[in-house]
Amino acid sequence: MTTVSRRATLSPRQLTRTGERSSFVYLERCTVHRDANAITAEDAEGTTHIPSATIGTLLLGPGTRITHQAMSVLGETGAAVCWVGEQGVRYYAGGRALTRSSALAEAQAVQWANVRSRLGVARAMYRLRFPDEDPAGLTRHELLGREGRRVKDCYRTQAARTGVPWRGRRYTPGDFTSGDAVNQAVTAAAQCMYGIAHAVVASLGCSPALGFVHSGHELSFVLDVADLYKTEIGIPLAFDIAAEDQEDVGPRTRRALRDRINETTLLDRCVEDIKGLLLPGGAPAGTVSNADPDVVTLQSDGGRAVAAGRNYGGGEGYSDVEASW
CATH class of the missing domain: 3.100.10.20 (CRISPR-associated endonuclease Cas1, N-terminal domain)
Structure with missing residues:
Protein backbone atom coordinates (compact mmCIF):
# COMPACT_ATOMS: atom_id res chain seq x y z
CA MET A 1 0.00 0.00 0.00
CA GLY A 85 -5.45 32.81 19.04
CA GLU A 86 -9.18 32.86 18.34
CA GLN A 87 -9.87 34.02 14.77
CA GLY A 88 -6.23 35.03 14.37
CA VAL A 89 -6.41 37.61 17.14
CA ARG A 90 -3.03 36.59 18.60
CA TYR A 91 0.09 35.25 16.93
CA TYR A 92 2.06 32.53 18.69
CA ALA A 93 4.31 30.86 16.13
CA GLY A 94 4.63 30.21 12.43
CA GLY A 95 6.37 28.09 9.85
CA ARG A 96 7.66 29.34 6.44
CA ALA A 97 6.26 32.28 4.53
CA LEU A 98 3.16 32.32 2.36
CA THR A 99 5.31 32.82 -0.75
CA ARG A 100 8.60 31.37 -1.92
CA SER A 101 9.44 34.65 -3.58
CA SER A 102 11.76 37.00 -1.70
CA ALA A 103 10.32 40.02 -3.53
CA LEU A 104 8.55 41.55 -0.52
CA ALA A 105 11.41 40.90 1.90
CA GLU A 106 13.90 42.45 -0.53
CA ALA A 107 11.60 45.40 -1.21
CA GLN A 108 11.25 45.99 2.51
CA ALA A 109 15.02 45.90 3.01
CA VAL A 110 15.62 48.28 0.09
CA GLN A 111 12.99 50.75 1.28
CA TRP A 112 14.29 50.57 4.85
CA ALA A 113 18.00 50.90 4.01
CA ASN A 114 17.61 54.28 2.33
CA VAL A 115 16.80 57.18 4.66
CA ARG A 116 14.65 58.98 2.07
CA SER A 117 12.61 55.94 1.04
CA ARG A 118 12.18 54.96 4.68
CA LEU A 119 10.64 58.36 5.36
CA GLY A 120 8.55 57.97 2.20
CA VAL A 121 7.02 54.75 3.51
CA ALA A 122 6.35 56.40 6.88
CA ARG A 123 4.49 59.20 5.05
CA ALA A 124 2.54 56.62 3.04
CA MET A 125 1.56 54.91 6.30
CA TYR A 126 0.33 58.21 7.68
CA ARG A 127 -1.67 58.78 4.49
CA LEU A 128 -3.32 55.36 4.86
CA ARG A 129 -4.33 56.18 8.42
CA PHE A 130 -5.50 59.73 7.74
CA PRO A 131 -6.46 60.03 4.04
CA ASP A 132 -7.82 63.56 4.58
CA GLU A 133 -4.26 64.86 5.11
CA ASP A 134 -1.30 65.06 2.74
CA PRO A 135 1.94 64.37 4.64
CA ALA A 136 4.18 65.17 1.68
CA GLY A 137 7.18 67.22 2.80
CA LEU A 138 6.68 66.54 6.51
CA THR A 139 9.74 65.69 8.57
CA ARG A 140 9.89 62.76 10.98
CA HIS A 141 9.27 65.05 13.93
CA GLU A 142 6.30 66.68 12.20
CA LEU A 143 4.82 63.27 11.35
CA LEU A 144 5.08 62.13 14.97
CA GLY A 145 3.51 65.37 16.18
CA ARG A 146 0.59 65.15 13.78
CA GLU A 147 0.04 61.48 14.51
CA GLY A 148 -0.03 62.19 18.23
CA ARG A 149 -2.59 64.95 17.81
CA ARG A 150 -4.80 62.81 15.56
CA VAL A 151 -4.79 59.93 18.07
CA LYS A 152 -5.67 62.31 20.92
CA ASP A 153 -8.50 63.70 18.81
CA CYS A 154 -9.71 60.14 18.18
CA TYR A 155 -9.82 59.42 21.92
CA ARG A 156 -11.80 62.61 22.57
CA THR A 157 -14.18 61.94 19.67
CA GLN A 158 -14.92 58.39 20.81
CA ALA A 159 -15.40 59.51 24.41
CA ALA A 160 -17.95 62.09 23.26
CA ARG A 161 -19.68 59.56 21.01
CA THR A 162 -20.03 56.84 23.67
CA GLY A 163 -20.25 58.95 26.82
CA VAL A 164 -17.28 57.11 28.37
CA PRO A 165 -15.11 59.45 30.49
CA TRP A 166 -11.57 59.78 29.12
CA ARG A 167 -8.76 60.98 31.35
CA GLY A 168 -5.87 60.07 29.10
CA ARG A 169 -4.00 56.94 28.10
CA ARG A 170 -2.88 54.96 31.14
CA TYR A 171 -1.08 51.63 30.80
CA THR A 172 1.54 50.03 33.03
CA PRO A 173 3.43 47.23 31.22
CA GLY A 174 2.79 43.93 32.96
CA ASP A 175 -0.17 45.28 34.95
CA PHE A 176 -3.26 45.11 32.76
CA THR A 177 -5.67 46.02 35.57
CA SER A 178 -3.89 49.25 36.51
CA GLY A 179 -5.97 51.30 34.07
CA ASP A 180 -9.69 52.01 34.07
CA ALA A 181 -12.09 49.97 31.95
CA VAL A 182 -11.65 51.93 28.73
CA ASN A 183 -7.85 51.87 29.05
CA GLN A 184 -7.99 48.11 29.57
CA ALA A 185 -10.12 47.80 26.43
CA VAL A 186 -7.69 49.95 24.41
CA THR A 187 -4.79 47.79 25.64
CA ALA A 188 -6.60 44.54 24.79
CA ALA A 189 -7.47 45.81 21.32
CA ALA A 190 -3.88 46.93 20.70
CA GLN A 191 -2.46 43.56 21.76
CA CYS A 192 -4.88 41.76 19.47
CA MET A 193 -3.97 44.01 16.54
CA TYR A 194 -0.28 43.27 17.14
CA GLY A 195 -1.04 39.55 16.88
CA ILE A 196 -2.97 40.01 13.65
CA ALA A 197 -0.24 42.15 12.11
CA HIS A 198 2.45 39.68 13.20
CA ALA A 199 0.62 36.76 11.58
CA VAL A 200 0.33 38.63 8.27
CA VAL A 201 3.92 39.95 8.29
CA ALA A 202 5.28 36.45 8.99
CA SER A 203 3.09 34.88 6.33
CA LEU A 204 4.36 37.30 3.68
CA GLY A 205 8.00 36.63 4.54
CA CYS A 206 8.69 40.22 5.64
CA SER A 207 11.05 41.09 8.48
CA PRO A 208 9.12 41.94 11.67
CA ALA A 209 12.11 44.02 12.85
CA LEU A 210 12.58 46.48 9.97
CA GLY A 211 10.12 49.22 10.86
CA PHE A 212 9.52 52.56 9.16
CA VAL A 213 7.99 54.43 12.10
CA HIS A 214 8.98 52.22 15.03
CA SER A 215 12.60 51.20 15.51
CA GLY A 216 14.93 49.22 17.75
CA HIS A 217 12.62 46.30 18.50
CA GLU A 218 12.26 42.87 16.96
CA LEU A 219 8.61 43.68 16.13
CA SER A 220 9.03 47.24 14.85
CA PHE A 221 7.34 46.57 11.49
CA VAL A 222 4.54 44.64 13.23
CA LEU A 223 3.84 47.71 15.36
CA ASP A 224 3.85 49.87 12.21
CA VAL A 225 1.26 47.68 10.50
CA ALA A 226 -0.97 47.34 13.57
CA ASP A 227 -1.08 51.12 13.98
CA LEU A 228 -2.58 51.49 10.49
CA TYR A 229 -5.93 50.37 11.92
CA LYS A 230 -5.74 51.88 15.41
CA THR A 231 -7.99 54.92 14.97
CA GLU A 232 -10.33 53.24 12.48
CA ILE A 233 -10.98 49.95 14.25
CA GLY A 234 -9.14 49.45 17.56
CA ILE A 235 -9.96 52.61 19.51
CA PRO A 236 -13.65 52.96 18.49
CA LEU A 237 -14.27 49.30 19.33
CA ALA A 238 -12.57 49.67 22.72
CA PHE A 239 -14.84 52.58 23.64
CA ASP A 240 -17.90 50.62 22.50
CA ILE A 241 -16.98 47.74 24.80
CA ALA A 242 -16.29 50.03 27.77
CA ALA A 243 -19.63 51.81 27.20
CA GLU A 244 -21.54 48.51 27.31
CA ASP A 245 -20.16 47.22 30.61
CA GLN A 246 -17.18 47.80 32.92
CA GLU A 247 -16.73 44.08 33.69
CA ASP A 248 -14.58 41.52 31.82
CA VAL A 249 -13.41 44.19 29.42
CA GLY A 250 -10.38 42.27 28.16
CA PRO A 251 -12.11 39.06 26.98
CA ARG A 252 -15.08 40.98 25.58
CA THR A 253 -12.80 43.28 23.60
CA ARG A 254 -10.92 40.34 22.11
CA ARG A 255 -14.13 38.60 21.08
CA ALA A 256 -15.59 41.76 19.59
CA LEU A 257 -12.40 42.48 17.68
CA ARG A 258 -12.40 38.91 16.39
CA ASP A 259 -15.87 39.49 14.93
CA ARG A 260 -14.89 42.88 13.49
CA ILE A 261 -11.88 41.31 11.78
CA ASN A 262 -14.18 38.85 10.02
CA GLU A 263 -16.68 41.53 9.06
CA THR A 264 -14.05 43.83 7.56
CA THR A 265 -11.83 41.09 6.02
CA LEU A 266 -8.95 42.80 7.76
CA LEU A 267 -6.43 40.02 7.12
CA ASP A 268 -6.76 40.37 3.35
CA ARG A 269 -6.61 44.14 3.67
CA CYS A 270 -3.36 43.90 5.66
CA VAL A 271 -1.80 41.86 2.88
CA GLU A 272 -2.66 44.40 0.19
CA ASP A 273 -1.65 47.38 2.35
CA ILE A 274 1.79 45.88 3.00
CA LYS A 275 2.30 45.18 -0.69
CA GLY A 276 1.25 48.71 -1.59
CA LEU A 277 3.64 50.22 0.95
CA LEU A 278 6.72 48.17 0.11
CA LEU A 279 6.66 47.56 -3.62
CA PRO A 280 7.84 50.34 -5.96
CA GLY A 281 4.93 52.40 -7.22
CA GLY A 282 2.47 50.45 -5.07
CA ALA A 283 1.23 46.97 -5.86
CA PRO A 284 -1.89 45.84 -7.65
CA ALA A 285 -3.57 42.87 -6.04
CA GLY A 286 -1.62 39.65 -6.43
CA THR A 287 1.62 41.25 -7.66
CA VAL A 288 3.86 39.23 -5.38
CA SER A 289 1.64 36.17 -5.23
CA ASN A 290 1.67 35.70 -8.98
CA ALA A 291 5.45 35.77 -9.23
CA ASP A 292 7.05 32.47 -10.20
CA PRO A 293 7.93 30.90 -6.83
CA ASP A 294 10.64 28.68 -8.32
CA VAL A 295 13.00 31.38 -9.62
CA VAL A 296 16.41 31.57 -7.95
CA THR A 297 19.04 33.99 -9.22
CA LEU A 298 22.54 35.05 -8.21
CA GLN A 299 23.54 38.64 -7.51
CA SER A 300 26.10 40.17 -9.84
CA ASP A 301 27.59 43.64 -10.30
CA GLY A 302 25.61 46.77 -11.06
CA GLY A 303 22.44 45.44 -9.46
CA ARG A 304 22.21 42.74 -12.12
CA ALA A 305 20.88 39.23 -11.38
CA VAL A 306 22.20 36.20 -13.27
CA ALA A 307 20.89 32.67 -13.56
CA ALA A 308 21.55 30.25 -10.72
CA GLY A 309 22.50 26.62 -11.24
CA ARG A 310 25.59 27.52 -13.30
CA ASN A 311 29.29 27.64 -12.51
CA TYR A 312 30.82 31.03 -13.32
CA GLY A 313 34.42 29.92 -12.84
CA GLY A 314 35.00 29.69 -16.58
CA GLY A 315 34.77 25.89 -16.83
CA GLU A 316 32.47 24.12 -19.24
CA GLY A 317 30.29 21.05 -18.93
CA TYR A 318 28.81 21.65 -15.50
CA SER A 319 25.26 20.47 -15.02
CA ASP A 320 22.82 22.41 -12.87
CA VAL A 321 23.26 20.01 -9.95
CA GLU A 322 27.02 19.93 -10.26
CA ALA A 323 27.18 23.69 -10.39
CA SER A 324 25.00 24.09 -7.33
CA TRP A 325 27.11 21.71 -5.27
Missing part, protein backbone atom coordinates in the same frame (compact mmCIF):
# COMPACT_ATOMS: atom_id res chain seq x y z
CA THR A 2 1.25 3.49 -0.81
CA THR A 3 2.59 5.36 2.20
CA VAL A 4 3.08 9.06 2.73
CA SER A 5 6.85 8.67 2.71
CA ARG A 6 6.75 7.08 -0.74
CA ARG A 7 4.58 9.68 -2.41
CA ALA A 8 6.38 11.87 -4.92
CA THR A 9 6.92 15.44 -3.75
CA LEU A 10 5.27 18.05 -5.93
CA SER A 11 7.55 20.48 -7.69
CA PRO A 12 6.87 24.22 -7.38
CA ARG A 13 5.72 24.40 -10.99
CA GLN A 14 2.99 21.83 -10.24
CA LEU A 15 1.56 23.91 -7.42
CA THR A 16 -1.37 26.30 -7.48
CA ARG A 17 -0.14 29.89 -7.67
CA THR A 18 -0.57 31.73 -4.40
CA GLY A 19 -2.68 34.40 -6.10
CA GLU A 20 -5.25 31.74 -6.96
CA ARG A 21 -5.45 30.34 -3.41
CA SER A 22 -7.52 31.31 -0.41
CA SER A 23 -5.41 33.85 1.45
CA PHE A 24 -6.22 32.41 4.87
CA VAL A 25 -8.02 29.31 6.12
CA TYR A 26 -8.81 29.38 9.85
CA LEU A 27 -9.46 26.20 11.88
CA GLU A 28 -10.16 25.72 15.57
CA ARG A 29 -11.15 22.89 17.95
CA CYS A 30 -10.42 20.06 15.53
CA THR A 31 -7.78 17.52 14.53
CA VAL A 32 -5.99 18.21 11.27
CA HIS A 33 -4.77 15.15 9.37
CA ARG A 34 -3.81 14.20 5.81
CA ASP A 35 -5.74 12.32 3.15
CA ALA A 36 -3.70 11.98 -0.06
CA ASN A 37 -2.88 15.56 -1.10
CA ALA A 38 -5.61 17.12 1.01
CA ILE A 39 -5.82 17.92 4.69
CA THR A 40 -8.81 16.94 6.78
CA ALA A 41 -10.32 18.82 9.70
CA GLU A 42 -12.17 16.47 12.04
CA ASP A 43 -14.43 17.67 14.83
CA ALA A 44 -17.63 16.59 16.54
CA GLU A 45 -19.66 17.44 13.43
CA GLY A 46 -17.64 15.28 11.05
CA THR A 47 -14.67 15.54 8.68
CA THR A 48 -14.03 18.31 6.17
CA HIS A 49 -11.58 17.83 3.29
CA ILE A 50 -9.53 20.86 2.21
CA PRO A 51 -7.24 20.59 -0.85
CA SER A 52 -3.90 21.72 0.57
CA ALA A 53 -2.82 23.34 -2.71
CA THR A 54 -5.68 25.85 -2.38
CA ILE A 55 -4.42 27.22 0.95
CA GLY A 56 -2.23 30.30 1.19
CA THR A 57 -1.88 30.31 4.97
CA LEU A 58 -3.44 27.90 7.45
CA LEU A 59 -4.27 29.58 10.75
CA LEU A 60 -4.49 27.07 13.61
CA GLY A 61 -6.66 28.42 16.40
CA PRO A 62 -7.40 27.15 19.92
CA GLY A 63 -8.10 23.45 20.38
CA THR A 64 -6.40 22.31 17.17
CA ARG A 65 -4.10 19.33 16.85
CA ILE A 66 -2.17 18.67 13.65
CA THR A 67 -0.36 15.52 12.58
CA HIS A 68 3.10 15.18 11.11
CA GLN A 69 1.59 13.92 7.84
CA ALA A 70 -0.62 17.00 7.56
CA MET A 71 2.38 19.27 8.08
CA SER A 72 4.25 17.29 5.45
CA VAL A 73 1.66 17.87 2.72
CA LEU A 74 1.30 21.53 3.65
CA GLY A 75 5.05 21.92 3.26
CA GLU A 76 5.01 20.14 -0.09
CA THR A 77 2.27 22.37 -1.45
CA GLY A 78 3.85 25.61 -0.27
CA ALA A 79 1.29 26.60 2.35
CA ALA A 80 2.27 28.66 5.37
CA VAL A 81 1.12 27.61 8.84
CA CYS A 82 0.61 29.92 11.82
CA TRP A 83 -0.49 29.08 15.36
CA VAL A 84 -2.84 31.84 16.49
Whole structure:
Protein backbone atom coordinates (compact mmCIF):
# COMPACT_ATOMS: atom_id res chain seq x y z
CA MET A 1 0.00 0.00 0.00
CA THR A 2 1.25 3.49 -0.81
CA THR A 3 2.59 5.36 2.20
CA VAL A 4 3.08 9.06 2.73
CA SER A 5 6.85 8.67 2.71
CA ARG A 6 6.75 7.08 -0.74
CA ARG A 7 4.58 9.68 -2.41
CA ALA A 8 6.38 11.87 -4.92
CA THR A 9 6.92 15.44 -3.75
CA LEU A 10 5.27 18.05 -5.93
CA SER A 11 7.55 20.48 -7.69
CA PRO A 12 6.87 24.22 -7.38
CA ARG A 13 5.72 24.40 -10.99
CA GLN A 14 2.99 21.83 -10.24
CA LEU A 15 1.56 23.91 -7.42
CA THR A 16 -1.37 26.30 -7.48
CA ARG A 17 -0.14 29.89 -7.67
CA THR A 18 -0.57 31.73 -4.40
CA GLY A 19 -2.68 34.40 -6.10
CA GLU A 20 -5.25 31.74 -6.96
CA ARG A 21 -5.45 30.34 -3.41
CA SER A 22 -7.52 31.31 -0.41
CA SER A 23 -5.41 33.85 1.45
CA PHE A 24 -6.22 32.41 4.87
CA VAL A 25 -8.02 29.31 6.12
CA TYR A 26 -8.81 29.38 9.85
CA LEU A 27 -9.46 26.20 11.88
CA GLU A 28 -10.16 25.72 15.57
CA ARG A 29 -11.15 22.89 17.95
CA CYS A 30 -10.42 20.06 15.53
CA THR A 31 -7.78 17.52 14.53
CA VAL A 32 -5.99 18.21 11.27
CA HIS A 33 -4.77 15.15 9.37
CA ARG A 34 -3.81 14.20 5.81
CA ASP A 35 -5.74 12.32 3.15
CA ALA A 36 -3.70 11.98 -0.06
CA ASN A 37 -2.88 15.56 -1.10
CA ALA A 38 -5.61 17.12 1.01
CA ILE A 39 -5.82 17.92 4.69
CA THR A 40 -8.81 16.94 6.78
CA ALA A 41 -10.32 18.82 9.70
CA GLU A 42 -12.17 16.47 12.04
CA ASP A 43 -14.43 17.67 14.83
CA ALA A 44 -17.63 16.59 16.54
CA GLU A 45 -19.66 17.44 13.43
CA GLY A 46 -17.64 15.28 11.05
CA THR A 47 -14.67 15.54 8.68
CA THR A 48 -14.03 18.31 6.17
CA HIS A 49 -11.58 17.83 3.29
CA ILE A 50 -9.53 20.86 2.21
CA PRO A 51 -7.24 20.59 -0.85
CA SER A 52 -3.90 21.72 0.57
CA ALA A 53 -2.82 23.34 -2.71
CA THR A 54 -5.68 25.85 -2.38
CA ILE A 55 -4.42 27.22 0.95
CA GLY A 56 -2.23 30.30 1.19
CA THR A 57 -1.88 30.31 4.97
CA LEU A 58 -3.44 27.90 7.45
CA LEU A 59 -4.27 29.58 10.75
CA LEU A 60 -4.49 27.07 13.61
CA GLY A 61 -6.66 28.42 16.40
CA PRO A 62 -7.40 27.15 19.92
CA GLY A 63 -8.10 23.45 20.38
CA THR A 64 -6.40 22.31 17.17
CA ARG A 65 -4.10 19.33 16.85
CA ILE A 66 -2.17 18.67 13.65
CA THR A 67 -0.36 15.52 12.58
CA HIS A 68 3.10 15.18 11.11
CA GLN A 69 1.59 13.92 7.84
CA ALA A 70 -0.62 17.00 7.56
CA MET A 71 2.38 19.27 8.08
CA SER A 72 4.25 17.29 5.45
CA VAL A 73 1.66 17.87 2.72
CA LEU A 74 1.30 21.53 3.65
CA GLY A 75 5.05 21.92 3.26
CA GLU A 76 5.01 20.14 -0.09
CA THR A 77 2.27 22.37 -1.45
CA GLY A 78 3.85 25.61 -0.27
CA ALA A 79 1.29 26.60 2.35
CA ALA A 80 2.27 28.66 5.37
CA VAL A 81 1.12 27.61 8.84
CA CYS A 82 0.61 29.92 11.82
CA TRP A 83 -0.49 29.08 15.36
CA VAL A 84 -2.84 31.84 16.49
CA GLY A 85 -5.45 32.81 19.04
CA GLU A 86 -9.18 32.86 18.34
CA GLN A 87 -9.87 34.02 14.77
CA GLY A 88 -6.23 35.03 14.37
CA VAL A 89 -6.41 37.61 17.14
CA ARG A 90 -3.03 36.59 18.60
CA TYR A 91 0.09 35.25 16.93
CA TYR A 92 2.06 32.53 18.69
CA ALA A 93 4.31 30.86 16.13
CA GLY A 94 4.63 30.21 12.43
CA GLY A 95 6.37 28.09 9.85
CA ARG A 96 7.66 29.34 6.44
CA ALA A 97 6.26 32.28 4.53
CA LEU A 98 3.16 32.32 2.36
CA THR A 99 5.31 32.82 -0.75
CA ARG A 100 8.60 31.37 -1.92
CA SER A 101 9.44 34.65 -3.58
CA SER A 102 11.76 37.00 -1.70
CA ALA A 103 10.32 40.02 -3.53
CA LEU A 104 8.55 41.55 -0.52
CA ALA A 105 11.41 40.90 1.90
CA GLU A 106 13.90 42.45 -0.53
CA ALA A 107 11.60 45.40 -1.21
CA GLN A 108 11.25 45.99 2.51
CA ALA A 109 15.02 45.90 3.01
CA VAL A 110 15.62 48.28 0.09
CA GLN A 111 12.99 50.75 1.28
CA TRP A 112 14.29 50.57 4.85
CA ALA A 113 18.00 50.90 4.01
CA ASN A 114 17.61 54.28 2.33
CA VAL A 115 16.80 57.18 4.66
CA ARG A 116 14.65 58.98 2.07
CA SER A 117 12.61 55.94 1.04
CA ARG A 118 12.18 54.96 4.68
CA LEU A 119 10.64 58.36 5.36
CA GLY A 120 8.55 57.97 2.20
CA VAL A 121 7.02 54.75 3.51
CA ALA A 122 6.35 56.40 6.88
CA ARG A 123 4.49 59.20 5.05
CA ALA A 124 2.54 56.62 3.04
CA MET A 125 1.56 54.91 6.30
CA TYR A 126 0.33 58.21 7.68
CA ARG A 127 -1.67 58.78 4.49
CA LEU A 128 -3.32 55.36 4.86
CA ARG A 129 -4.33 56.18 8.42
CA PHE A 130 -5.50 59.73 7.74
CA PRO A 131 -6.46 60.03 4.04
CA ASP A 132 -7.82 63.56 4.58
CA GLU A 133 -4.26 64.86 5.11
CA ASP A 134 -1.30 65.06 2.74
CA PRO A 135 1.94 64.37 4.64
CA ALA A 136 4.18 65.17 1.68
CA GLY A 137 7.18 67.22 2.80
CA LEU A 138 6.68 66.54 6.51
CA THR A 139 9.74 65.69 8.57
CA ARG A 140 9.89 62.76 10.98
CA HIS A 141 9.27 65.05 13.93
CA GLU A 142 6.30 66.68 12.20
CA LEU A 143 4.82 63.27 11.35
CA LEU A 144 5.08 62.13 14.97
CA GLY A 145 3.51 65.37 16.18
CA ARG A 146 0.59 65.15 13.78
CA GLU A 147 0.04 61.48 14.51
CA GLY A 148 -0.03 62.19 18.23
CA ARG A 149 -2.59 64.95 17.81
CA ARG A 150 -4.80 62.81 15.56
CA VAL A 151 -4.79 59.93 18.07
CA LYS A 152 -5.67 62.31 20.92
CA ASP A 153 -8.50 63.70 18.81
CA CYS A 154 -9.71 60.14 18.18
CA TYR A 155 -9.82 59.42 21.92
CA ARG A 156 -11.80 62.61 22.57
CA THR A 157 -14.18 61.94 19.67
CA GLN A 158 -14.92 58.39 20.81
CA ALA A 159 -15.40 59.51 24.41
CA ALA A 160 -17.95 62.09 23.26
CA ARG A 161 -19.68 59.56 21.01
CA THR A 162 -20.03 56.84 23.67
CA GLY A 163 -20.25 58.95 26.82
CA VAL A 164 -17.28 57.11 28.37
CA PRO A 165 -15.11 59.45 30.49
CA TRP A 166 -11.57 59.78 29.12
CA ARG A 167 -8.76 60.98 31.35
CA GLY A 168 -5.87 60.07 29.10
CA ARG A 169 -4.00 56.94 28.10
CA ARG A 170 -2.88 54.96 31.14
CA TYR A 171 -1.08 51.63 30.80
CA THR A 172 1.54 50.03 33.03
CA PRO A 173 3.43 47.23 31.22
CA GLY A 174 2.79 43.93 32.96
CA ASP A 175 -0.17 45.28 34.95
CA PHE A 176 -3.26 45.11 32.76
CA THR A 177 -5.67 46.02 35.57
CA SER A 178 -3.89 49.25 36.51
CA GLY A 179 -5.97 51.30 34.07
CA ASP A 180 -9.69 52.01 34.07
CA ALA A 181 -12.09 49.97 31.95
CA VAL A 182 -11.65 51.93 28.73
CA ASN A 183 -7.85 51.87 29.05
CA GLN A 184 -7.99 48.11 29.57
CA ALA A 185 -10.12 47.80 26.43
CA VAL A 186 -7.69 49.95 24.41
CA THR A 187 -4.79 47.79 25.64
CA ALA A 188 -6.60 44.54 24.79
CA ALA A 189 -7.47 45.81 21.32
CA ALA A 190 -3.88 46.93 20.70
CA GLN A 191 -2.46 43.56 21.76
CA CYS A 192 -4.88 41.76 19.47
CA MET A 193 -3.97 44.01 16.54
CA TYR A 194 -0.28 43.27 17.14
CA GLY A 195 -1.04 39.55 16.88
CA ILE A 196 -2.97 40.01 13.65
CA ALA A 197 -0.24 42.15 12.11
CA HIS A 198 2.45 39.68 13.20
CA ALA A 199 0.62 36.76 11.58
CA VAL A 200 0.33 38.63 8.27
CA VAL A 201 3.92 39.95 8.29
CA ALA A 202 5.28 36.45 8.99
CA SER A 203 3.09 34.88 6.33
CA LEU A 204 4.36 37.30 3.68
CA GLY A 205 8.00 36.63 4.54
CA CYS A 206 8.69 40.22 5.64
CA SER A 207 11.05 41.09 8.48
CA PRO A 208 9.12 41.94 11.67
CA ALA A 209 12.11 44.02 12.85
CA LEU A 210 12.58 46.48 9.97
CA GLY A 211 10.12 49.22 10.86
CA PHE A 212 9.52 52.56 9.16
CA VAL A 213 7.99 54.43 12.10
CA HIS A 214 8.98 52.22 15.03
CA SER A 215 12.60 51.20 15.51
CA GLY A 216 14.93 49.22 17.75
CA HIS A 217 12.62 46.30 18.50
CA GLU A 218 12.26 42.87 16.96
CA LEU A 219 8.61 43.68 16.13
CA SER A 220 9.03 47.24 14.85
CA PHE A 221 7.34 46.57 11.49
CA VAL A 222 4.54 44.64 13.23
CA LEU A 223 3.84 47.71 15.36
CA ASP A 224 3.85 49.87 12.21
CA VAL A 225 1.26 47.68 10.50
CA ALA A 226 -0.97 47.34 13.57
CA ASP A 227 -1.08 51.12 13.98
CA LEU A 228 -2.58 51.49 10.49
CA TYR A 229 -5.93 50.37 11.92
CA LYS A 230 -5.74 51.88 15.41
CA THR A 231 -7.99 54.92 14.97
CA GLU A 232 -10.33 53.24 12.48
CA ILE A 233 -10.98 49.95 14.25
CA GLY A 234 -9.14 49.45 17.56
CA ILE A 235 -9.96 52.61 19.51
CA PRO A 236 -13.65 52.96 18.49
CA LEU A 237 -14.27 49.30 19.33
CA ALA A 238 -12.57 49.67 22.72
CA PHE A 239 -14.84 52.58 23.64
CA ASP A 240 -17.90 50.62 22.50
CA ILE A 241 -16.98 47.74 24.80
CA ALA A 242 -16.29 50.03 27.77
CA ALA A 243 -19.63 51.81 27.20
CA GLU A 244 -21.54 48.51 27.31
CA ASP A 245 -20.16 47.22 30.61
CA GLN A 246 -17.18 47.80 32.92
CA GLU A 247 -16.73 44.08 33.69
CA ASP A 248 -14.58 41.52 31.82
CA VAL A 249 -13.41 44.19 29.42
CA GLY A 250 -10.38 42.27 28.16
CA PRO A 251 -12.11 39.06 26.98
CA ARG A 252 -15.08 40.98 25.58
CA THR A 253 -12.80 43.28 23.60
CA ARG A 254 -10.92 40.34 22.11
CA ARG A 255 -14.13 38.60 21.08
CA ALA A 256 -15.59 41.76 19.59
CA LEU A 257 -12.40 42.48 17.68
CA ARG A 258 -12.40 38.91 16.39
CA ASP A 259 -15.87 39.49 14.93
CA ARG A 260 -14.89 42.88 13.49
CA ILE A 261 -11.88 41.31 11.78
CA ASN A 262 -14.18 38.85 10.02
CA GLU A 263 -16.68 41.53 9.06
CA THR A 264 -14.05 43.83 7.56
CA THR A 265 -11.83 41.09 6.02
CA LEU A 266 -8.95 42.80 7.76
CA LEU A 267 -6.43 40.02 7.12
CA ASP A 268 -6.76 40.37 3.35
CA ARG A 269 -6.61 44.14 3.67
CA CYS A 270 -3.36 43.90 5.66
CA VAL A 271 -1.80 41.86 2.88
CA GLU A 272 -2.66 44.40 0.19
CA ASP A 273 -1.65 47.38 2.35
CA ILE A 274 1.79 45.88 3.00
CA LYS A 275 2.30 45.18 -0.69
CA GLY A 276 1.25 48.71 -1.59
CA LEU A 277 3.64 50.22 0.95
CA LEU A 278 6.72 48.17 0.11
CA LEU A 279 6.66 47.56 -3.62
CA PRO A 280 7.84 50.34 -5.96
CA GLY A 281 4.93 52.40 -7.22
CA GLY A 282 2.47 50.45 -5.07
CA ALA A 283 1.23 46.97 -5.86
CA PRO A 284 -1.89 45.84 -7.65
CA ALA A 285 -3.57 42.87 -6.04
CA GLY A 286 -1.62 39.65 -6.43
CA THR A 287 1.62 41.25 -7.66
CA VAL A 288 3.86 39.23 -5.38
CA SER A 289 1.64 36.17 -5.23
CA ASN A 290 1.67 35.70 -8.98
CA ALA A 291 5.45 35.77 -9.23
CA ASP A 292 7.05 32.47 -10.20
CA PRO A 293 7.93 30.90 -6.83
CA ASP A 294 10.64 28.68 -8.32
CA VAL A 295 13.00 31.38 -9.62
CA VAL A 296 16.41 31.57 -7.95
CA THR A 297 19.04 33.99 -9.22
CA LEU A 298 22.54 35.05 -8.21
CA GLN A 299 23.54 38.64 -7.51
CA SER A 300 26.10 40.17 -9.84
CA ASP A 301 27.59 43.64 -10.30
CA GLY A 302 25.61 46.77 -11.06
CA GLY A 303 22.44 45.44 -9.46
CA ARG A 304 22.21 42.74 -12.12
CA ALA A 305 20.88 39.23 -11.38
CA VAL A 306 22.20 36.20 -13.27
CA ALA A 307 20.89 32.67 -13.56
CA ALA A 308 21.55 30.25 -10.72
CA GLY A 309 22.50 26.62 -11.24
CA ARG A 310 25.59 27.52 -13.30
CA ASN A 311 29.29 27.64 -12.51
CA TYR A 312 30.82 31.03 -13.32
CA GLY A 313 34.42 29.92 -12.84
CA GLY A 314 35.00 29.69 -16.58
CA GLY A 315 34.77 25.89 -16.83
CA GLU A 316 32.47 24.12 -19.24
CA GLY A 317 30.29 21.05 -18.93
CA TYR A 318 28.81 21.65 -15.50
CA SER A 319 25.26 20.47 -15.02
CA ASP A 320 22.82 22.41 -12.87
CA VAL A 321 23.26 20.01 -9.95
CA GLU A 322 27.02 19.93 -10.26
CA ALA A 323 27.18 23.69 -10.39
CA SER A 324 25.00 24.09 -7.33
CA TRP A 325 27.11 21.71 -5.27
